[in-house]
Amino acid sequence: MLLRWPYTFAVALSVAVGGAAIYYSQTLNVGLKDPEGFLGPAYIRLPMIALLIFAAGIVPQSVHRYGLKKSLPGMVTILRTEWNLRRVGHVATGMLAFYICYVSYRNLKSYLPELRQGESGQQLLYDKEFLQLDNLLFFGNVPAEVLHNLLGTTIMAQVLAILYVAYLPIVPITVGAVLVLVRDYSVGAWYATAISLNWVIGTISYYLLPTLGPAFYQPQSFYDLPENGASALQMSLVRGAFNFKEDPQGGAIYGIAGFASLHVSVVFTAALFLHYVGAARWIRAVGWTYLGFTLLATIYLGWHYIADDIGGLLIGWAAVAIGAVVTGNAKWQKRRKAAAEADAEAEEARAAAASPSAAPEPAP
Structure with missing residues:
Protein backbone atom coordinates (compact mmCIF):
# COMPACT_ATOMS: atom_id res chain seq x y z
CA MET A 1 0.00 0.00 0.00
CA LEU A 2 2.84 2.37 0.90
CA LEU A 3 4.52 1.81 -2.46
CA ARG A 4 1.31 2.84 -4.22
CA TRP A 5 1.10 6.13 -2.29
CA PRO A 6 2.14 8.90 -4.73
CA TYR A 7 4.22 10.68 -2.09
CA THR A 8 6.35 7.69 -1.04
CA PHE A 9 9.31 8.74 -3.19
CA ALA A 10 9.05 12.45 -2.30
CA VAL A 11 9.00 11.69 1.42
CA ALA A 12 11.96 9.29 1.12
CA LEU A 13 13.85 11.88 -0.95
CA SER A 14 13.24 14.64 1.60
CA VAL A 15 14.36 12.37 4.45
CA ALA A 16 17.55 11.44 2.55
CA VAL A 17 18.54 14.97 1.55
CA GLY A 18 17.51 16.35 4.94
CA GLY A 19 19.69 13.72 6.61
CA ALA A 20 22.62 14.69 4.38
CA ALA A 21 22.21 18.36 5.30
CA ILE A 22 22.13 17.51 9.02
CA TYR A 23 25.16 15.21 8.69
CA TYR A 24 27.36 17.82 6.99
CA SER A 25 26.10 20.52 9.32
CA GLN A 26 27.35 18.47 12.25
CA THR A 27 30.58 17.46 10.49
CA LEU A 28 31.47 21.06 9.57
CA ASN A 29 30.06 22.49 12.80
CA VAL A 30 27.90 24.86 10.76
CA GLY A 31 24.35 25.30 11.96
CA LEU A 32 21.44 24.63 9.65
CA LYS A 33 19.84 27.83 8.35
CA ASP A 34 16.36 28.53 7.04
CA PRO A 35 16.96 30.86 4.08
CA GLU A 36 15.02 34.09 4.22
CA GLY A 37 12.77 35.08 1.35
CA PHE A 38 9.79 37.22 0.60
CA LEU A 39 7.18 37.07 3.40
CA GLY A 40 9.80 35.79 5.82
CA PRO A 41 11.25 32.30 6.44
CA ALA A 42 10.09 29.36 4.35
CA TYR A 43 8.26 27.70 7.25
CA ILE A 44 6.02 30.80 7.41
CA ARG A 45 6.03 31.58 3.70
CA LEU A 46 4.84 28.19 2.42
CA PRO A 47 1.79 27.76 4.70
CA MET A 48 0.81 31.36 3.91
CA ILE A 49 1.02 30.66 0.19
CA ALA A 50 -1.07 27.50 0.55
CA LEU A 51 -3.74 29.34 2.55
CA LEU A 52 -3.84 32.26 0.11
CA ILE A 53 -4.16 29.96 -2.89
CA PHE A 54 -6.80 27.94 -1.05
CA ALA A 55 -8.79 31.12 -0.43
CA ALA A 56 -8.25 32.29 -4.01
CA GLY A 57 -9.67 29.00 -5.24
CA ILE A 58 -12.61 28.46 -2.91
CA VAL A 59 -14.02 32.01 -2.75
CA PRO A 60 -14.72 32.52 -6.50
CA GLN A 61 -15.87 28.90 -6.72
CA SER A 62 -18.47 29.56 -4.01
CA VAL A 63 -19.60 32.85 -5.57
CA HIS A 64 -19.99 31.13 -8.95
CA ARG A 65 -22.04 28.24 -7.53
CA TYR A 66 -24.15 29.93 -4.88
CA GLY A 67 -24.11 33.65 -5.69
CA LEU A 68 -22.60 36.50 -3.72
CA LYS A 69 -25.20 36.56 -0.95
CA LYS A 70 -24.88 32.83 -0.22
CA SER A 71 -21.13 32.61 -0.82
CA LEU A 72 -20.25 32.21 2.88
CA PRO A 73 -22.49 29.18 3.54
CA GLY A 74 -21.44 27.98 0.09
CA MET A 75 -17.81 27.93 1.20
CA VAL A 76 -18.80 25.87 4.22
CA THR A 77 -20.57 23.40 1.92
CA ILE A 78 -17.53 23.14 -0.37
CA LEU A 79 -15.26 22.57 2.61
CA ARG A 80 -17.52 19.86 3.99
CA THR A 81 -18.06 18.03 0.70
CA GLU A 82 -14.73 18.46 -1.13
CA TRP A 83 -12.06 18.94 1.53
CA ASN A 84 -11.59 15.90 3.71
Whole structure:
Protein backbone atom coordinates (compact mmCIF):
# COMPACT_ATOMS: atom_id res chain seq x y z
CA MET A 1 0.00 0.00 0.00
CA LEU A 2 2.84 2.37 0.90
CA LEU A 3 4.52 1.81 -2.46
CA ARG A 4 1.31 2.84 -4.22
CA TRP A 5 1.10 6.13 -2.29
CA PRO A 6 2.14 8.90 -4.73
CA TYR A 7 4.22 10.68 -2.09
CA THR A 8 6.35 7.69 -1.04
CA PHE A 9 9.31 8.74 -3.19
CA ALA A 10 9.05 12.45 -2.30
CA VAL A 11 9.00 11.69 1.42
CA ALA A 12 11.96 9.29 1.12
CA LEU A 13 13.85 11.88 -0.95
CA SER A 14 13.24 14.64 1.60
CA VAL A 15 14.36 12.37 4.45
CA ALA A 16 17.55 11.44 2.55
CA VAL A 17 18.54 14.97 1.55
CA GLY A 18 17.51 16.35 4.94
CA GLY A 19 19.69 13.72 6.61
CA ALA A 20 22.62 14.69 4.38
CA ALA A 21 22.21 18.36 5.30
CA ILE A 22 22.13 17.51 9.02
CA TYR A 23 25.16 15.21 8.69
CA TYR A 24 27.36 17.82 6.99
CA SER A 25 26.10 20.52 9.32
CA GLN A 26 27.35 18.47 12.25
CA THR A 27 30.58 17.46 10.49
CA LEU A 28 31.47 21.06 9.57
CA ASN A 29 30.06 22.49 12.80
CA VAL A 30 27.90 24.86 10.76
CA GLY A 31 24.35 25.30 11.96
CA LEU A 32 21.44 24.63 9.65
CA LYS A 33 19.84 27.83 8.35
CA ASP A 34 16.36 28.53 7.04
CA PRO A 35 16.96 30.86 4.08
CA GLU A 36 15.02 34.09 4.22
CA GLY A 37 12.77 35.08 1.35
CA PHE A 38 9.79 37.22 0.60
CA LEU A 39 7.18 37.07 3.40
CA GLY A 40 9.80 35.79 5.82
CA PRO A 41 11.25 32.30 6.44
CA ALA A 42 10.09 29.36 4.35
CA TYR A 43 8.26 27.70 7.25
CA ILE A 44 6.02 30.80 7.41
CA ARG A 45 6.03 31.58 3.70
CA LEU A 46 4.84 28.19 2.42
CA PRO A 47 1.79 27.76 4.70
CA MET A 48 0.81 31.36 3.91
CA ILE A 49 1.02 30.66 0.19
CA ALA A 50 -1.07 27.50 0.55
CA LEU A 51 -3.74 29.34 2.55
CA LEU A 52 -3.84 32.26 0.11
CA ILE A 53 -4.16 29.96 -2.89
CA PHE A 54 -6.80 27.94 -1.05
CA ALA A 55 -8.79 31.12 -0.43
CA ALA A 56 -8.25 32.29 -4.01
CA GLY A 57 -9.67 29.00 -5.24
CA ILE A 58 -12.61 28.46 -2.91
CA VAL A 59 -14.02 32.01 -2.75
CA PRO A 60 -14.72 32.52 -6.50
CA GLN A 61 -15.87 28.90 -6.72
CA SER A 62 -18.47 29.56 -4.01
CA VAL A 63 -19.60 32.85 -5.57
CA HIS A 64 -19.99 31.13 -8.95
CA ARG A 65 -22.04 28.24 -7.53
CA TYR A 66 -24.15 29.93 -4.88
CA GLY A 67 -24.11 33.65 -5.69
CA LEU A 68 -22.60 36.50 -3.72
CA LYS A 69 -25.20 36.56 -0.95
CA LYS A 70 -24.88 32.83 -0.22
CA SER A 71 -21.13 32.61 -0.82
CA LEU A 72 -20.25 32.21 2.88
CA PRO A 73 -22.49 29.18 3.54
CA GLY A 74 -21.44 27.98 0.09
CA MET A 75 -17.81 27.93 1.20
CA VAL A 76 -18.80 25.87 4.22
CA THR A 77 -20.57 23.40 1.92
CA ILE A 78 -17.53 23.14 -0.37
CA LEU A 79 -15.26 22.57 2.61
CA ARG A 80 -17.52 19.86 3.99
CA THR A 81 -18.06 18.03 0.70
CA GLU A 82 -14.73 18.46 -1.13
CA TRP A 83 -12.06 18.94 1.53
CA ASN A 84 -11.59 15.90 3.71
CA LEU A 85 -8.58 15.09 5.90
CA ARG A 86 -7.07 12.95 3.15
CA ARG A 87 -6.96 15.84 0.70
CA VAL A 88 -5.54 18.20 3.32
CA GLY A 89 -2.94 15.58 4.21
CA HIS A 90 -1.80 15.27 0.59
CA VAL A 91 -1.41 19.05 0.26
CA ALA A 92 0.53 19.26 3.54
CA THR A 93 2.77 16.35 2.55
CA GLY A 94 3.62 17.90 -0.80
CA MET A 95 4.44 21.28 0.73
CA LEU A 96 6.51 19.71 3.52
CA ALA A 97 8.54 17.53 1.13
CA PHE A 98 9.17 20.56 -1.09
CA TYR A 99 10.18 22.65 1.94
CA ILE A 100 12.62 20.08 3.35
CA CYS A 101 14.28 19.50 -0.03
CA TYR A 102 14.59 23.24 -0.66
CA VAL A 103 16.04 24.14 2.73
CA SER A 104 18.42 21.17 2.57
CA TYR A 105 19.51 22.23 -0.92
CA ARG A 106 20.25 25.78 0.25
CA ASN A 107 22.32 24.51 3.16
CA LEU A 108 24.24 21.92 1.14
CA LYS A 109 24.90 24.60 -1.46
CA SER A 110 26.27 26.81 1.30
CA TYR A 111 28.83 24.14 2.25
CA LEU A 112 30.47 24.21 -1.20
CA PRO A 113 33.49 26.34 -0.15
CA GLU A 114 34.13 23.98 2.76
CA LEU A 115 33.68 20.65 0.99
CA ARG A 116 35.03 21.38 -2.52
CA GLN A 117 38.58 22.63 -2.07
CA GLY A 118 41.61 22.16 -4.29
CA GLU A 119 45.15 21.25 -3.26
CA SER A 120 45.84 24.88 -2.33
CA GLY A 121 42.99 24.88 0.15
CA GLN A 122 41.01 27.32 -2.00
CA GLN A 123 37.57 26.57 -3.37
CA LEU A 124 37.78 24.35 -6.45
CA LEU A 125 36.25 26.08 -9.48
CA TYR A 126 35.83 25.32 -13.19
CA ASP A 127 34.91 28.81 -14.40
CA LYS A 128 37.94 29.09 -16.64
CA GLU A 129 36.96 25.98 -18.60
CA PHE A 130 33.30 27.02 -18.86
CA LEU A 131 34.31 30.50 -20.02
CA GLN A 132 36.55 29.02 -22.70
CA LEU A 133 33.67 26.87 -23.91
CA ASP A 134 31.43 29.95 -24.12
CA ASN A 135 34.04 31.81 -26.15
CA LEU A 136 34.42 28.83 -28.46
CA LEU A 137 30.67 28.59 -29.06
CA PHE A 138 30.48 32.34 -29.77
CA PHE A 139 33.56 32.39 -32.06
CA GLY A 140 35.87 34.10 -29.58
CA ASN A 141 33.27 36.45 -28.11
CA VAL A 142 31.70 36.66 -24.66
CA PRO A 143 28.02 35.64 -25.05
CA ALA A 144 26.77 38.29 -22.61
CA GLU A 145 28.60 41.09 -24.43
CA VAL A 146 27.10 39.94 -27.74
CA LEU A 147 23.63 40.09 -26.20
CA HIS A 148 24.32 43.52 -24.69
CA ASN A 149 25.27 44.88 -28.11
CA LEU A 150 22.32 43.19 -29.78
CA LEU A 151 19.56 44.00 -27.25
CA GLY A 152 20.94 47.14 -25.61
CA THR A 153 21.64 47.73 -21.95
CA THR A 154 18.77 49.94 -20.81
CA ILE A 155 15.17 48.75 -21.06
CA MET A 156 16.04 45.12 -21.77
CA ALA A 157 18.28 44.96 -18.69
CA GLN A 158 15.42 46.03 -16.44
CA VAL A 159 12.86 43.74 -18.09
CA LEU A 160 15.06 40.66 -17.88
CA ALA A 161 16.03 41.47 -14.29
CA ILE A 162 12.37 41.70 -13.24
CA LEU A 163 11.53 38.42 -14.94
CA TYR A 164 14.57 36.69 -13.48
CA VAL A 165 13.95 37.79 -9.89
CA ALA A 166 10.22 36.98 -10.23
CA TYR A 167 11.28 33.32 -10.17
CA LEU A 168 11.80 33.52 -6.40
CA PRO A 169 8.10 33.84 -5.48
CA ILE A 170 6.81 32.03 -8.58
CA VAL A 171 8.26 28.63 -7.61
CA PRO A 172 6.51 28.16 -4.24
CA ILE A 173 3.33 29.76 -5.63
CA THR A 174 3.13 27.23 -8.47
CA VAL A 175 3.74 24.34 -6.08
CA GLY A 176 0.98 25.57 -3.79
CA ALA A 177 -1.37 26.20 -6.72
CA VAL A 178 -0.99 22.70 -8.18
CA LEU A 179 -1.36 21.01 -4.78
CA VAL A 180 -4.42 23.03 -3.77
CA LEU A 181 -6.28 23.42 -7.06
CA VAL A 182 -5.67 20.05 -8.76
CA ARG A 183 -7.94 17.40 -7.28
CA ASP A 184 -5.98 14.42 -8.60
CA TYR A 185 -3.58 13.66 -5.74
CA SER A 186 -1.10 11.84 -7.96
CA VAL A 187 -0.76 14.86 -10.29
CA GLY A 188 -0.02 17.17 -7.36
CA ALA A 189 2.51 14.63 -6.07
CA TRP A 190 4.09 14.52 -9.53
CA TYR A 191 4.76 18.26 -9.57
CA ALA A 192 5.92 18.48 -5.94
CA THR A 193 8.25 15.52 -6.51
CA ALA A 194 9.64 16.95 -9.75
CA ILE A 195 10.41 20.33 -8.16
CA SER A 196 11.99 18.62 -5.15
CA LEU A 197 14.15 16.54 -7.49
CA ASN A 198 15.45 19.76 -9.06
CA TRP A 199 16.91 20.82 -5.72
CA VAL A 200 18.54 17.44 -5.11
CA ILE A 201 19.96 16.84 -8.60
CA GLY A 202 21.00 20.49 -8.80
CA THR A 203 22.95 20.18 -5.57
CA ILE A 204 24.80 17.16 -6.96
CA SER A 205 25.68 19.14 -10.09
CA TYR A 206 27.11 21.97 -7.96
CA TYR A 207 29.53 19.54 -6.34
CA LEU A 208 30.45 17.74 -9.56
CA LEU A 209 31.45 20.93 -11.43
CA PRO A 210 31.53 23.90 -9.04
CA THR A 211 31.57 27.33 -10.68
CA LEU A 212 30.76 30.90 -9.71
CA GLY A 213 29.16 32.13 -12.92
CA PRO A 214 30.23 34.88 -15.37
CA ALA A 215 29.08 37.90 -13.31
CA PHE A 216 31.14 36.72 -10.33
CA TYR A 217 34.14 35.36 -12.23
CA GLN A 218 34.42 38.03 -14.95
CA PRO A 219 32.40 41.03 -13.63
CA GLN A 220 33.98 43.49 -16.10
CA SER A 221 31.76 42.06 -18.84
CA PHE A 222 28.71 43.41 -17.00
CA TYR A 223 29.86 46.89 -16.00
CA ASP A 224 27.79 48.38 -18.86
CA LEU A 225 24.53 47.20 -17.29
CA PRO A 226 22.57 49.65 -15.11
CA GLU A 227 21.65 48.78 -11.55
CA ASN A 228 18.68 46.42 -11.49
CA GLY A 229 16.99 43.84 -9.32
CA ALA A 230 19.29 41.07 -10.52
CA SER A 231 22.48 43.05 -9.86
CA ALA A 232 21.19 43.89 -6.37
CA LEU A 233 20.62 40.19 -5.77
CA GLN A 234 24.12 39.41 -7.05
CA MET A 235 25.66 41.93 -4.66
CA SER A 236 23.64 40.41 -1.84
CA LEU A 237 25.03 36.99 -2.70
CA VAL A 238 28.58 38.39 -2.79
CA ARG A 239 28.15 39.90 0.68
CA GLY A 240 26.71 36.63 1.94
CA ALA A 241 29.62 34.68 0.46
CA PHE A 242 32.23 36.94 2.11
CA ASN A 243 30.43 36.80 5.46
CA PHE A 244 30.10 33.01 5.29
CA LYS A 245 33.78 32.50 4.49
CA GLU A 246 34.79 34.82 7.33
CA ASP A 247 32.49 33.10 9.81
CA PRO A 248 30.87 29.83 8.62
CA GLN A 249 29.22 29.44 12.03
CA GLY A 250 27.55 32.83 11.73
CA GLY A 251 24.18 33.68 10.26
CA ALA A 252 25.30 34.15 6.64
CA ILE A 253 24.59 31.60 3.93
CA TYR A 254 26.76 30.99 0.83
CA GLY A 255 24.59 31.03 -2.29
CA ILE A 256 26.82 31.31 -5.36
CA ALA A 257 26.89 28.35 -7.75
CA GLY A 258 26.75 28.26 -11.54
CA PHE A 259 26.49 24.73 -12.86
CA ALA A 260 23.80 23.76 -13.42
CA SER A 261 21.22 26.53 -13.73
CA LEU A 262 18.33 25.69 -11.41
CA HIS A 263 16.49 28.76 -12.67
CA VAL A 264 16.36 27.05 -16.05
CA SER A 265 15.74 23.55 -14.69
CA VAL A 266 12.81 24.54 -12.47
CA VAL A 267 11.13 26.74 -15.09
CA PHE A 268 11.59 23.98 -17.70
CA THR A 269 10.10 21.50 -15.22
CA ALA A 270 7.05 23.73 -14.78
CA ALA A 271 6.58 24.29 -18.53
CA LEU A 272 7.02 20.61 -19.35
CA PHE A 273 4.67 19.55 -16.56
CA LEU A 274 1.98 21.96 -17.76
CA HIS A 275 2.38 20.58 -21.27
CA TYR A 276 2.03 16.95 -20.17
CA VAL A 277 -1.01 17.52 -17.93
CA GLY A 278 -2.80 19.42 -20.70
CA ALA A 279 -3.15 22.79 -18.98
CA ALA A 280 -5.03 25.56 -20.78
CA ARG A 281 -3.27 26.73 -23.93
CA TRP A 282 -2.61 30.22 -22.60
CA ILE A 283 -1.07 28.81 -19.40
CA ARG A 284 1.25 26.58 -21.41
CA ALA A 285 2.17 29.53 -23.63
CA VAL A 286 3.07 31.59 -20.56
CA GLY A 287 5.23 28.74 -19.26
CA TRP A 288 7.20 28.30 -22.47
CA THR A 289 7.56 32.06 -22.97
CA TYR A 290 8.87 32.50 -19.45
CA LEU A 291 11.37 29.71 -20.08
CA GLY A 292 12.64 31.55 -23.16
CA PHE A 293 13.12 34.78 -21.22
CA THR A 294 14.79 32.87 -18.38
CA LEU A 295 17.32 31.29 -20.75
CA LEU A 296 18.06 34.71 -22.22
CA ALA A 297 18.33 36.38 -18.82
CA THR A 298 20.79 33.83 -17.41
CA ILE A 299 23.33 34.73 -20.11
CA TYR A 300 22.52 38.43 -20.49
CA LEU A 301 22.73 39.16 -16.75
CA GLY A 302 25.75 36.93 -16.16
CA TRP A 303 24.27 34.32 -13.89
CA HIS A 304 25.26 31.34 -15.98
CA TYR A 305 27.38 29.94 -18.79
CA ILE A 306 25.79 28.24 -21.78
CA ALA A 307 26.71 24.80 -20.39
CA ASP A 308 24.86 25.70 -17.18
CA ASP A 309 21.65 26.24 -19.12
CA ILE A 310 22.07 23.00 -21.03
CA GLY A 311 22.62 21.20 -17.74
CA GLY A 312 19.52 22.89 -16.34
CA LEU A 313 17.39 21.67 -19.23
CA LEU A 314 18.63 18.11 -18.69
CA ILE A 315 17.86 18.27 -14.97
CA GLY A 316 14.38 19.65 -15.63
CA TRP A 317 13.61 16.88 -18.10
CA ALA A 318 14.93 14.19 -15.74
CA ALA A 319 12.94 15.60 -12.82
CA VAL A 320 9.66 15.49 -14.77
CA ALA A 321 10.35 12.00 -16.13
CA ILE A 322 11.37 10.51 -12.77
CA GLY A 323 8.53 12.31 -11.01
CA ALA A 324 6.02 10.84 -13.46
CA VAL A 325 7.25 7.27 -12.91
CA VAL A 326 7.42 7.36 -9.10
CA THR A 327 3.92 8.88 -8.80
CA GLY A 328 2.27 6.63 -11.38
CA ASN A 329 1.85 9.31 -14.05
CA ALA A 330 4.04 7.92 -16.82
CA LYS A 331 2.18 7.19 -20.06
CA TRP A 332 2.85 3.45 -19.89
CA GLN A 333 1.60 3.36 -16.29
CA LYS A 334 -1.61 5.14 -17.25
CA ARG A 335 -2.14 2.81 -20.20
CA ARG A 336 -1.63 -0.23 -17.95
CA LYS A 337 -4.02 1.18 -15.34
CA ALA A 338 -6.66 1.94 -17.97
CA ALA A 339 -6.29 -1.58 -19.40
CA ALA A 340 -6.63 -3.12 -15.94
CA GLU A 341 -9.76 -1.08 -15.25
CA ALA A 342 -11.23 -2.08 -18.63
CA ASP A 343 -10.50 -5.77 -17.91
CA ALA A 344 -12.12 -5.46 -14.47
CA GLU A 345 -15.23 -3.87 -15.97
CA ALA A 346 -15.42 -6.58 -18.65
CA GLU A 347 -15.08 -9.30 -16.01
CA GLU A 348 -17.87 -7.73 -13.96
CA ALA A 349 -20.08 -7.58 -17.04
CA ARG A 350 -19.42 -11.26 -17.83
CA ALA A 351 -20.12 -12.24 -14.23
CA ALA A 352 -23.37 -10.28 -14.25
CA ALA A 353 -24.44 -11.89 -17.52
CA ALA A 354 -23.71 -15.39 -16.20
CA SER A 355 -25.56 -14.80 -12.93
CA PRO A 356 -28.89 -16.68 -12.61
CA SER A 357 -30.55 -13.48 -11.51
CA ALA A 358 -29.64 -11.99 -14.87
CA ALA A 359 -31.61 -14.65 -16.81
CA PRO A 360 -34.99 -13.46 -18.15
CA GLU A 361 -38.09 -14.69 -16.33
CA PRO A 362 -40.23 -17.24 -18.29
CA ALA A 363 -43.37 -15.89 -19.87
CA PRO A 364 -46.60 -16.73 -17.96
